[in-house]
Amino acid sequence: MSDNLKPVPAVVIKRLPRYYRYLxxxxxxxxxxISSAALSQKMGVTASQIRQDFNYFGGFGQQxxxxxxxxxxxxxxxxxxxxxxxxxxxxxxGNMGRALATHGTFEKRGFRLVGIFDxxxxxxxxxxxxxxxxxxxxxxxxxxxxxxxxGILTVPKAAAQSLADILVKHGVAGILNFSYSELKTPxxxxxxxxxxxxxxxxxxxKIKEN
Amino acid sequence: MSDNLKPVPAVVIKRLPRYYRYLxxxxxxxxxxISSAALSQKMGVTASQIRQDFNYFGGFGQQxxxxxxxxxxxxxxxxxxxxxxxxxxxxxxGNMGRALATHGTFEKRGFRLVGIFDxxxxxxxxxxxxxxxxxxxxxxxxxxxxxxxxGILTVPKAAAQSLADILVKHGVAGILNFSYSELKTPxxxxxxxxxxxxxxxxxxxKIKEN
DNA sequence: TAGATTGTTAATCGATTAACAATC
DNA sequence: TAGATTGTTAATCGATTAACAATC
Numbered sequence: 001m002s003d004n005l006k007p008v009p010a011v012v013i014k015r016l017p018r019y020y021r022y023l024x025x026x027x028x029x030x031x032x033x034i035s036s037a038a039l040s041q042k043m044g045v046t047a048s049q050i051r052q053d054f055n056y057f058g059g060f061g062q063q064x065x066x067x068x069x070x071x072x073x074x075x076x077x078x079x080x081x082x083x084x085x086x087x088x089x090x091x092x093x094g095n096m097g098r099a100l101a102t103h104g105t106f107e108k109r110g111f112r113l114v115g116i117f118d119x120x121x122x123x124x125x126x127x128x129x130x131x132x133x134x135x136x137x138x139x140x141x142x143x144x145x146x147x148x149x150x151g152i153l154t155v156p157k158a159a160a161q162s163l164a165d166i167l168v169k170h171g172v173a174g175i176l177n178f179s180y181s182e183l184k185t186p187x188x189x190x191x192x193x194x195x196x197x198x199x200x201x202x203x204x205x206k207i208k209e210n
Numbered sequence: 211m212s213d214n215l216k217p218v219p220a221v222v223i224k225r226l227p228r229y230y231r232y233l234x235x236x237x238x239x240x241x242x243x244i245s246s247a248a249l250s251q252k253m254g255v256t257a258s259q260i261r262q263d264f265n266y267f268g269g270f271g272q273q274x275x276x277x278x279x280x281x282x283x284x285x286x287x288x289x290x291x292x293x294x295x296x297x298x299x300x301x302x303x304g305n306m307g308r309a310l311a312t313h314g315t316f317e318k319r320g321f322r323l324v325g326i327f328d329x330x331x332x333x334x335x336x337x338x339x340x341x342x343x344x345x346x347x348x349x350x351x352x353x354x355x356x357x358x359x360x361g362i363l364t365v366p367k368a369a370a371q372s373l374a375d376i377l378v379k380h381g382v383a384g385i386l387n388f389s390y391s392e393l394k395t396p397x398x399x400x401x402x403x404x405x406x407x408x409x410x411x412x413x414x415x416k417i418k419e420n
Numbered sequence: 421t422a423g424a425t426t427g428t429t430a431a432t433c434g435a436t437t438a439a440c441a442a443t444c
Numbered sequence: 445t446a447g448a449t450t451g452t453t454a455a456t457c458g459a460t461t462a463a464c465a466a467t468c
Binding site for chain 1: 230290294296305310315316383385400405407408412414419
């Protein structure tokens with residue numbers, strides 16, 4: 001058990017949510033502990049990789065015993081920052097924005113949706129999941145007063161970059177980008193892209209192979 | 211210019227849609243050709259990687275000239291199987307299903323949505339994007355007669371695996387899975403997962419770091 | 421032709437797997 | 445204690461980058 005010194009590769013971070021999911025399942029099933037070997041079999045990865053991954057963050061296990069499932073689950077949640085209650089807003093109340101606003105998993109993971117914005121007057125004033133849609137004109141004022149941490153962009157490509165600029169200017173820490181474009185942001189602001197058509201294209205390639 | 215022999219690493223496949231996107235942009239801008247060096251600067255990757263990636267599929271470039279943008283764009287589309295007009299169905303006409311059904315990019319990339327299914331009687335019969343929602347009871351008959359290539363699962367976790375089994379049983383080649391679970395499918399059937407909460411968690415981690 | 425830029429081989433870097441001593 | 449299983453080092457594998465001869 002030692003504090004982490006080595007930088008954690010991005011590829012390891014990307015695996016953490018998957019571990020988190022499997023550990024959540026185990027808790028539901030009332031499994032109190034698990035060895036890297038048993039988990040490796042469940043998840044289809046090597047036990048070695050599991051132990052290496054966890055040890056980037058210090059030792060969570062105990063020799064001869066394995067890992068305490070609940071402890072490990074909590075620890076990974078902590079590493080991912082799920083207990084920080086990060087607040088987020090959705091910009092773009094189209095189908096995708098609405099799908100995300102009503103997507104229960106986000107709340108379950110400790111994120112709080114605090115605002116929804118759209119520039120369509122027909123949508124402004126309507127309520128989704130208990131939140132009233134505001135006009136994008138009010139965005140900057142809102143950002144300054146409420147200081148949400150995360151902005152979710154579900155707007156057309158053409159609008160994405162200028163909205164991202166506004167988010168950045170008013171102190172958002174991260175952007176979840178659903179628009180078919182890549183955003184330019186300064187070093188301090190993280191972007192995570194969800195390009196649905198990319199996933200479909202990758203699937204398309206795989207189909208061809210079979 | 212030689213036919214590919216080496217197996218293409220998954221990591222290269224995942225990059226293809228991004229190349230495709232950038233090349234599409236260049237076409238729009240009327241750029242007829244580009245060197246790996248110029249493209250590398252645009253995309254923020256090394257020129258070496260670009261050339262290596264393309265050469266998994268045989269040489270697309272010309273020494274002293276670079277790459278013909280349109281030719282390369284078409285070639286990558288071909289590799290991804292975008293010209294095959296793959297048919298797809300969406301199962302689950304909730305917010306996410308509707309968002310995908312109206313997601314224009316899919317059609318633009320050559321995929322054809324041919325059916326939408328839900329088990330909620332209130333939704334059955336309604337129309338989305340010109341397609342009438344059918345009851346899930348009709349799914350098997352539909353699969354046998356229409357033989358769609360791709361199934362998009364936007365249903366709750368509890369329903370996902372059994373629906374996936376049905377899709378597999380009736381010959382679907384690939385599944386785009388939005389449910390918060392991992393599907394078991396036989397070797398011949400590809401699955402591409404879109405776990406939105408995973409993306410949010412990864413973003414959450416990155417925010418913490420900054 | 422001379423210059424530019426690819427295709428491709430070789431070198432480097434990083435991630436995964438294997439092995440095992442430490443230890444619960 | 446004996447057995448099990450981690451944490452961690454070392455070996456392997458694969459992916460990225462660099463270099464350059466081939467060639468348009």
